[in-house]
Amino acid sequence: MKKLLSILLCVAMLMAVVGCKGNGKTSEDSSNGTGIVPSNGKTISVAALDKGIGTDWLKDLGKRYRAKYGTTISVKSSSTLNESVTQQLTSGEKTSDIYFTFCAPLEWVTWASTGAIVSLNDVVPEEKFRTPITYELGNYNNNKWYLPSFYAPTGIVYNVDYLNELGYNEFPTTFDELLTLCDRVRESNLTSLYTGQKVAPMVWAGNTGDMVYMFRSLWSQLDPEGYKAYWGQTDANGATNEANKALLVNESTETVLARMIDLFKPTSGSNGTYSANSAYGSTGFSNIEAQQSFLEGNALFTVSGAWFETEMKEEIQDYDETKFSFAAFPKIDETKAASAAINLPGEHFFISANGEHNDVEEAKNFLRYVLSEEGLAITHNAVGIPLCYKYDESNLNLNDWGKAVKAVNDAAIGSVNGSGSKLYLSGVLTLNLNNYFPNMALAISNNNADYTDPTSMLNALYQYQIAAWDESVGKVQ
C-alpha cells in the first residue's frame, strides 16, 4: 500500500513538472515589429548595477518581456557589480547572460579582445542612436561591444521655495546672474526648516568630484569644438606636442576655472580660508552627503544630474517639505546655447560570451525589446531620464522632475566626455580634476599647482596627463 502511494505521489509530482512549461506563445503571435519571436520558456539572467538609477525599471521591463514573449528575465541587482564584473567575465566560469554596469574603457576593450563579451552590431541600427557620439561609444575593432543606456544630463538641482522667496521665478541662465543670486542668498535670512542652519548658496560633493560636471558643461558651452577635439585626439606622440597641450590649456578652460573660483568665493576667515558660497562641510562631502544636505535645506542648489530624484527617493520622502527642480548650468558666453555634460559613458549593456543560459540570440532579443520604442518610453516614464536612442518623447507621462530634465535636455547641447579614439580608450585622457575643486574653494597653493591661478592648475593637470602618457598610450593599439 505504501509503495503504491509513493508511486502515485511521484507520478503526481512528475505531472506537475511537465505542466510547468511556461506560457510561451505560438509563433503566429505578433512580435510587434521588434523582430523578436516568442520563446518557449527560456530564461535569461541579467546582472545589473544597483546605483543611482536603480534597477526597478529593468525588472519591470523583464516582467513585460516575459508576458509578451515567454522568456523569463532574472535580474540580479548588486550595488558593487562594477567592482566584480571584470573578475566575473574573465574567470572562465559561467556568468550572467547580460550585464548592465559601468566600467572603464580599458576594461571593456580588454573583455572584447579576449572574447569575454560578444559584439552587438545587429541589435540596434546606427540611425536609431540619439547622436553620433552615442553610436561611437562602445565601438572598437569595427564592432559594437556595448549599448549605452541613459542620456542623463547633469545640471543644477535647486530649491524652488528658496528661489521664489528671493524674488526669482526661474534659475539664473547666465553665470553673472548666478553669482548675484549667491550674493543675495548670503545676505538673506533664509534658514533651513530641518537643521536651523543659515542657508548657503550651494552645497557640493568635494570628495567625489561632482563639480567636474560643471567644468565640462561650461567648457563645452564656451568652446564646443575645442571640447570635442580634446576627447577625440589621436596623436600618440601628443605628450611632446605643444598643439596637444593647447587642447587642454587654453583660454576657454582658463576662463571656466576662473569663473568657478568666483563661484566658490574663497574668503579669509578667522581660522583660515573658507568658501563663502559653499555650505558647511562641502569640501569633504560625498555625492550622497551633498544631496542629503541639499534636501535638508542647507543650500539653495547643488550640482547633480538627472538621476537625483531616483537616487535620493527615500530621502526625498523624509524631507518632503523641500521642493526642488532641475536647471541647466548657467552660461558663461551668453551668445551661445547652454551646454549640459551628459553622464556618458555611464552604465551600458554587455552580453557575456559565456552566459549561463548559452543563448546569445535571446539575450540580444531582450535588449532589442528594452531599446525598442515601447521599452524606451516605459523606461523614460519610470525614471524620468532620457535614453541614448531616438524614440517618440511627445506622449510621455512625466512628473515635474522628468519634465524639468527633458526641458534641460531639449534646450542644452549635450556634451560627452569620450570618443572612439584609441587614446581615449587607453585611459590617457581622464581629466583627473577630482581633488582640484576643494583646493580651489580654499585657495590652496602647493608645489603641484597654485589653485588660485587657472593657468597653473591646467599646466599641472597637463603635466599629470603626460607623466603617465608613455605607460598608457600603447595599451590599446
Added chain:
Amino acid sequence: MKKKLSAKQKKDAIFIYGFLAWPILHFVVFWIGMNFRTFYDSFFDISIVEGAGVVYQWDNFDNYIRVFKIIFNKAPYDNYDLSGIINYRAVTNSLSLIPLALFINMPLTILFAYGIFKKVPMYGFFRIALFLPSLVSSVVLCMCFQMAIDINRGILPEILRWFGLTGARGDPANMGIIPQGGFLADPKTCWPMILVFSVINGVSGNLIYFTSTMARLPASVFESAELDGASSLRQFVSIVVPMIWPTITTMTVTLVAAVFTWIMPSLLMTDGGQWYSTTIGLMITQVVKNDMYNTVMSAFGVIVAIFGTIIIVSIKTGMEKLFEGVEY
C-alpha cells in the same frame, strides 16, 4: 635492500599524503604560482592590439623604473580616475604604520594585558570591553568612527564645540580646529585620524595572546619578587616583558607584515582612497581591480616583497638578540 611497506604503513602513507595533498596544492597554486606569475609579469608590458587581442611585450626593467619614480614622487601614474591613489604616499603611509604598531599599539596592548593579569579594579569589565571590537566587523567599526568625527552629526565636533575649539554648526567661516570639509577631507588630518582609529582598534585583537601568555607565567616568580619588595612596574619591566619576549617578537612580526596588506580603513573611510590616505595594499588592489593587466603593480609587488622581507627579518633578528628566550 629496499624495505617493503606493510599494508598498515601503506594505509598510513595514503592517509597522510592525501590529507596533505590539498594544502600543498593550495600552496603551490596560490603562493608559488601567483608569486611566480607576478614576478614574470613584472618584466612585460601588456597591451590590447586590434585584431590580435592581449599581447605581452618584453619591457626589461621599465616597470621597476616606473615604480621607483612613483616612490620618489617623480610620477603620479594614475590613469583610472582613482583620485590619485598611485603616488608616493602609499609607501610613506604604509611605513608609518610600523612605528605605530611597534611603539604605540604593542606597548598599549601589553600594558592593558598586564593590568588584566594583575587584576586591577574592574579588570573583568576591561577584559570584555577591550576584546569586543575584535568581534565586530571592521566595516562597522569604520562606520562608527566616521560617524563619531562627522562634522555635522558627530560627537567629537560637539565636544570640541563645548570647549570652544570650533564654531557653531553650519558656520564655515568659523570652523576652528576642524578643517573645512571635516577631518577626513583634509590631507593634513585624514591620515592622522586613520592612525587614531588604528590605535583604538589595534589594541583589542592581540590582547588575548598576551593575557594568555601572562597567565602561564609561574606564580612563584611573582611571589618571590613581591617578597623582595619589587613594585608592579618593576615586575612588569624585569620579569613579565623578558618572559613573554618570544610572544612579543611573534606579534611584532605579524603586525609589521600586516602593514603591507592594510587597506580597509582607507578604503572605507575615504570612499576608495584619496591620494593622501592611500596605502600600498589599497593602491595595488584598486589598480588591479580596474586593470588586471597592469604590470607596473606586479613590479611594485615584487619590490614590496623584497623590502618587506628585509624589514621583517631585520626586526625579528634584532628583537631576538635583545632578550634570550626564557624556559619555564
